[in-house]
Amino acid sequence: MTGLRVQNLSFSYGAKTALSDVSFEVAPGRFCALLGPNGAGKSTLFALLTRLFTTPDGTIEIAGHDMAREPRAALRQMGVVFQQPTLDLDLTVRRNLDYFAALHGLSGRTARARIDEALDRLGMRDRASELVRTLNGGHRRRLEIARSLCHHPRVLLLDEPTVGLDAATRQAITDHVHDLSETGGLTVLWATHLTDEIRDRDQLLILHRGRLLENGEAGALRGATPLATHFLSLTGEAA
Numbered sequence: 001m002t003g004l005r006v007q008n009l010s011f012s013y014g015a016k017t018a019l020s021d022v023s024f025e026v027a028p029g030r031f032c033a034l035l036g037p038n039g040a041g042k043s044t045l046f047a048l049l050t051r052l053f054t055t056p057d058g059t060i061e062i063a064g065h066d067m068a069r070e071p072r073a074a075l076r077q078m079g080v081v082f083q084q085p086t087l088d089l090d091l092t093v094r095r096n097l098d099y100f101a102a103l104h105g106l107s108g109r110t111a112r113a114r115i116d117e118a119l120d121r122l123g124m125r126d127r128a129s130e131l132v133r134t135l136n137g138g139h140r141r142r143l144e145i146a147r148s149l150c151h152h153p154r155v156l157l158l159d160e161p162t163v164g165l166d167a168a169t170r171q172a173i174t175d176h177v178h179d180l181s182e183t184g185g186l187t188v189l190w191a192t193h194l195t196d197e198i199r200d201r202d203q204l205l206i207l208h209r210g211r212l213l214e215n216g217e218a219g220a221l222r223g224a225t226p227l228a229t230h231f232l233s234l235t236g237e238a239a
């Protein structure tokens, strides 16, 4: 079974082509970085993967479930962290998690256990009754990541999850999600335009103007060249 499989995916906004015949697979437990500059098509791909948009052109499989034929089963296996924060700042940490667990049909003892597990993963059990507004940017993002895992998905999608964070916090969040895939067996698709978030052993997809230019292990693709330079020579643009 694959973690994530996309085949011949295309999408246009009217006459504007945003994705053109994109195909790739991510194996279970793999961290895959999707690198592309503004306008490359990353958000459009995420909108299709999360079924915000649908298209007749191409197929998407999440943990073996076809998105068009079995959307509920496919979405159940997916956790999502969007570019824009979606926490309620005026609710406590625990209430934010409660609300999300309920959206996924979790209640009672199961919900409590999953939420405690999420809080422990964050080291935030003792801060569960604090308002999210009082947390710093890094803790808020970690909370969103933990929340996206409450229903135990096999695949985690993150759309530029470090936007607006300082360098040290970006590094900590990047390490945290790499760790989730390495030790927790989670399949990760991490969209970014920041090459320093990508490790040599990651799978790397380079998306440019809606086309997938490269797909392989980051270290092998860049060779002895820094990834930012490799990207520039490939696309003529900075990442």
Ligand SMILES: Nc1ncnc2c1ncn2[C@@H]1O[C@H](COP(=O)(O)OP(=O)(O)OP(=O)(O)O)[C@@H](O)[C@H]1O
Pocket (backbone or CB within 6 Å): 013, 016, 017, 018, 036, 037, 038, 039, 040, 041, 042, 043, 044, 045
């Ligand atoms: N609603 C829309 N209507 C028309 N064109 C759009 C629309 N949304 C995106 N596009 C165009 O589709 C292309 C892909 O955009 P998309 O937002 O998917 O790229 P992106 O890689 O996510 O960029 P960013 O990092 O800026 O979010 C771009 O050329 C963009 O201008």
